[in-house]
Amino acid sequence: MKSNPQFDxxxxxxxxxxxxxxxxxREKLIxxxxxxxxxxxxxxxxxxxxxxxxxxxxxTNKGVAFKPCQGICEGVVCxxxxxxxxxxxxxxxxxxxxxxxxxxxNPLTLIYVNIEEIxxxxxxxxxxxxGHHFRIGTGELSDSLAYDHITNYSKTIVPFxxxxxxxxxEFKTKTANIDNLLGLRHNGRTVVSWxxxxxxxxxxxxxxxxxxxxxxxxxxxCIGAGYRVGFHFDPMINFxxxxxxxxxxxxxxxxxxxxxxxxxxxxxxxxxxxxxxNVAEKRFPSTKIFxxxxxxxxxxxxxxxxxxxxxxxxxxxxxxxxxxxxxPYLCMETQAVIERYDSL
Amino acid sequence: MILQFIxxxxxxxxxxxxxxxFSPKLEELKNSIKSVGVINPITLRHTQEGTYQxxxxxxxxxxxxxLNRQTIPALIYEPHDLSPMQAFLYNLHDNIFTRTLxxxxxxxxxxxLIKVYAVxxxxxxxxxxxxxxxxxxxxxxxxxxxxxQLIDSMRSHVxxxxxxxxxxxxxxxxxxxxxxxxxxxxxxxxxxxxxxxELLTLIREIAARDGTSVEEILQRYQLLTIVADPSVxxxxxxxxxxxTLRSVRxxxxxxxxxxxxxxxxxxxxxxxxxxxxxxxxEDPKLKLEYQFSRPDELNTLIxxxxxxxxxxxxxxxxxxxxx
Numbered sequence: 001m002k003s004n005p006q007f008d009x010x011x012x013x014x015x016x017x018x019x020x021x022x023x024x025x026r027e028k029l030i031x032x033x034x035x036x037x038x039x040x041x042x043x044x045x046x047x048x049x050x051x052x053x054x055x056x057x058x059x060t061n062k063g064v065a066f067k068p069c070q071g072i073c074e075g076v077v078c079x080x081x082x083x084x085x086x087x088x089x090x091x092x093x094x095x096x097x098x099x100x101x102x103x104x105x106n107p108l109t110l111i112y113v114n115i116e117e118i119x120x121x122x123x124x125x126x127x128x129x130x131g132h133h134f135r136i137g138t139g140e141l142s143d144s145l146a147y148d149h150i151t152n153y154s155k156t157i158v159p160f161x162x163x164x165x166x167x168x169x170e171f172k173t174k175t176a177n178i179d180n181l182l183g184l185r186h187n188g189r190t191v192v193s194w195x196x197x198x199x200x201x202x203x204x205x206x207x208x209x210x211x212x213x214x215x216x217x218x219x220x221x222c223i224g225a226g227y228r229v230g231f232h233f234d235p236m237i238n239f240x241x242x243x244x245x246x247x248x249x250x251x252x253x254x255x256x257x258x259x260x261x262x263x264x265x266x267x268x269x270x271x272x273x274x275x276x277x278n279v280a281e282k283r284f285p286s287t288k289i290f291x292x293x294x295x296x297x298x299x300x301x302x303x304x305x306x307x308x309x310x311x312x313x314x315x316x317x318x319x320x321x322x323x324x325x326x327x328p329y330l331c332m333e334t335q336a337v338i339e340r341y342d343s344l
Numbered sequence: 345m346i347l348q349f350i351x352x353x354x355x356x357x358x359x360x361x362x363x364x365x366f367s368p369k370l371e372e373l374k375n376s377i378k379s380v381g382v383i384n385p386i387t388l389r390h391t392q393e394g395t396y397q398x399x400x401x402x403x404x405x406x407x408x409x410x411l412n413r414q415t416i417p418a419l420i421y422e423p424h425d426l427s428p429m430q431a432f433l434y435n436l437h438d439n440i441f442t443r444t445l446x447x448x449x450x451x452x453x454x455x456x457l458i459k460v461y462a463v464x465x466x467x468x469x470x471x472x473x474x475x476x477x478x479x480x481x482x483x484x485x486x487x488x489x490x491x492x493q494l495i496d497s498m499r500s501h502v503x504x505x506x507x508x509x510x511x512x513x514x515x516x517x518x519x520x521x522x523x524x525x526x527x528x529x530x531x532x533x534x535x536x537x538x539x540x541x542e543l544l545t546l547i548r549e550i551a552a553r554d555g556t557s558v559e560e561i562l563q564r565y566q567l568l569t570i571v572a573d574p575s576v577x578x579x580x581x582x583x584x585x586x587x588t589l590r591s592v593r594x595x596x597x598x599x600x601x602x603x604x605x606x607x608x609x610x611x612x613x614x615x616x617x618x619x620x621x622x623x624x625x626e627d628p629k630l631k632l633e634y635q636f637s638r639p640d641e642l643n644t645l646i647x648x649x650x651x652x653x654x655x656x657x658x659x660x661x662x663x664x665x666x667x
Contacts, residue, residue, distance in 0.1 A: 016458060291549045293595070295594070295597060296624065307596065338628065
């Protein structure tokens, strides 16, 4: 039997059997054992998350798939982002990934096959709030494009948003899985974004993702297809030599990308719920990213404020030296830091 | 099964196949045996080689040995009457329903069930952890199994101090030589579980961050000197250890906290007033607390506060706090 680089087993929720996406994905995963189950809630999963995520569940999203970004918590400023859940679980396997904690009771990879129903709900919401412009993304519970080669969802999502007047859609990824995007009519309504980090961090902490250069080359190809692109320096990691490393990434970014093609750049520093550290250190014992100077803040653990502010201030300076018109925004920061950001 | 008095030297004391007991205290039992002898017979399993394996009564056997008693009453099973697994369960039940097993004994049970008697992890979690008064949790099982990495002297320390499983588990992550070094510090203090876990985490994180050994950290920051001072009380030693390690682990935060403390002290606020800041410098708000029981006390307090606010340090606090 041919092995699949991403999946060892497919479970199909009986209620998902008749959806076209189910059939399409099964055909893409020929050779991977597939079984139909009456209720995916009762599937047992391997205790090792790396093995668990190699089991794919095709099911329907029966809850609210379109909702305000859930990363927000008390005292943290929201950027007004909305998310669509079309998948849950991510192959990038980043050391710092919150999904290790957030999905610890449900670590199998889920792809929701009722994409048309989900987009139908989005359409209703957009029409009901016609006076408001929405930023919407799919990168909350998964990488936006990691499974696009088996779902082809981008071929549904991009044309859908091309028709919407009051929404900008964002794919947020650490992959170079963009082939599906290149021939699509996007009408400027879709932004393709990459998370960026120094190559050293990518190599040690984002092991299932592609290199910095591959990300930037992919961005270049998307720009060639008329897309605007976004970049998220998030999570920035504070380590000895971080200044040179991040300044190097900024240099590399602007070698590949003209500022005019950039829709937005965000900055965010490593933060995590306190429970994540134990989980991540067990899975990635050689990591050092949790040895930074962290303090508890608003239910999460963050770098000590002066450290965060220094990182943001310097990064903004390096970015502005290449693109004076771009002011990076801060993602999920505290009210105090957001208020002080302009004066830093 | 027969009951007979058996020579203690016929019992193979090095065979611990069924034993869960670790580091037993024998004094009271020895006094009892000296007074009235062994009341309840121990249980032995006769092997095909002719030796006797101890099934139950390890402490009675040890006490008799230490008292130089030549014989001990024993119920003896032939091998075909008692399988090894049954013998282990006899021992487990004999102990578990008469006392609470300590952390190392619970580890012994988990390890033997899985490694010697090939019981599945699922069964240990479901059946045996609740029997030992634990939650049926894989996490707890793995915490117990990890104690295999503890050196003997640390195991004894765990029992002597009544250390929690979570702390023992943290220590088991260190190498044997590091455990020895840690023991040289820990034997001088008796921190609470949360304090001990914090100390261990600080040490481990400093070592990881600086790419150095725990031994080097203990030496570099003179932690052994801190705890070995006989004139200092144990809680103060723990506090000193914590402060030292935190200042190394969180240097920017610690420095800021010291600066703020110094500035606030410079205000010379009255004793009944307190200026409180977010210890992590995240929230820019400061809180002033004061207590009084009569109007004239409040008037005096306000006068003194006004004097404090006229000082240079008052403005400095605000300017500095926001940097």
